[in-house]
Amino acid sequence: VYSCSVANTFAVTFDDGPYKYTQDLIDYLDEQKITATFFINGQNYGNIYDYKDFLIATYNAGHQIAHHTWSHPNISSLTDAQLTLEITKLEDAFLDILGVIPTYFRPPYGEYTDASLKILNKFGYKVIVWDVDTDDWQVNNLATEKTNFLNGIAANPDVPGHISLEHDPLQITSQQLAPWAFDYVKSKGYKPTTVSECIGDNPANWYRTKSLR
Template sequence: MLNSSLVSLFVTLFLPSCKAPEVIRTNNLLSAAQATATIHRRGTQDVITTCKTKGTFALTFDDGPYLYENQISDYLTSRKIQGTFFVNGYNYDCIYDQKFVSQLQHTFKQGHLIGSHSWSHPNITRLSKAQFEHQLDLVETALIKILGIKPRYFRPPYGDINDQNIRVLKSRGYKIINWSFDSQDSIGATPQQSKAYYDKLAKSYPQPQIALNHETYQTTASQVIPHAIDVLTKAGYRLVSVSECLGLGNTQKDFYQVIGTPSPRDASWTCSGTPAPGLA
């Protein structure tokens, strides 16, 4: 486990468009801000790191579905805000577990954007083309079964992506989303620290932003996000989905490549035989 002094060497509040190191997780529950020594591609025309429309701000949440997803989605809905949730298939738990199916369906019905974050949260730059395609296939299959949709937006685990990954994603119709701001909730920031980071960020209005948060932390759901919304809206920001902040619309047809009908649960709704957390 990285200690706080090492974390401070590797993490910055505002990640540059490229070459910024992240912190890497040392156990199997893989979270976005854990560092890898080599950042292959972070900010190019194919890898989006911030919104395009001045005064817009996209709150994004990684690593679900997990226990606090609906606490976040309900609060966003109460504030008339569309959030963006990048989900895994098998990271903290299995996406097919009924409690997570119900949470994901609830978030979807509220009108929030659901994107892909890979199946098991590996570093995709270390995968073969076939392994990466398999990661995408598994998430797409799960979301078609559970929600009836194929996602249009993808966030690479750790923010790491290479040319091969980009070619695969573009060929499958994905838009690749990283971030311009990290709340640092996944690398040990206290709620007070994350709030302070948002306080500082609010002063950048009207510069558009995409913010990285994790739905896997109760304090993010209960303390940080309510505070962030208050300070950002007071500064003048309009909080919207990633799709809307890119000028690409705010309806389901804008969020997804395919919109259909969910499938009834059957024996295929399982993570058995699929890559385990952190593996390919």
């Protein structure tokens, strides 16, 4: 899935957290009464167990928690066994912390192969990519990131709604880019929402209670 299928929805999504700046973003979202989708790593900028309380609070606030592998490898270069470990290690952490396992998955770098999709399908994941890329993880410049965001929207005029990629561990993203993006989205008549809602999926399908391994 690259874009939204529900008209006039916009999923501004966040990868690679949790990390210390993510709380600033959550505070903003809660204040604005917006729910978003977070694609979580087990070990990347921080370790998921060090942010256990934060993750529980984010989940309880109604944000969508999703799977982004344990350690953020390019899964297209992994063996089947390595990818399975990346999936199950994070599933175990989600079960430990939240008592549920997400059903949505984003491959790091947006890279995947037919073989990796087959494994993800076996584990019951909906694979989500994006059609708007701020490139914030490489750029680290607010003006350029805003331009990338606008260009991504302009390049895909025929979709009902958009899915954009941001990274909440980055200070500029969580404190400046994300609030600007949400304000812009609303000013253009889009409803900011989770990926699940923007593709017409029921929130009851966000999680499962056991692994499909």
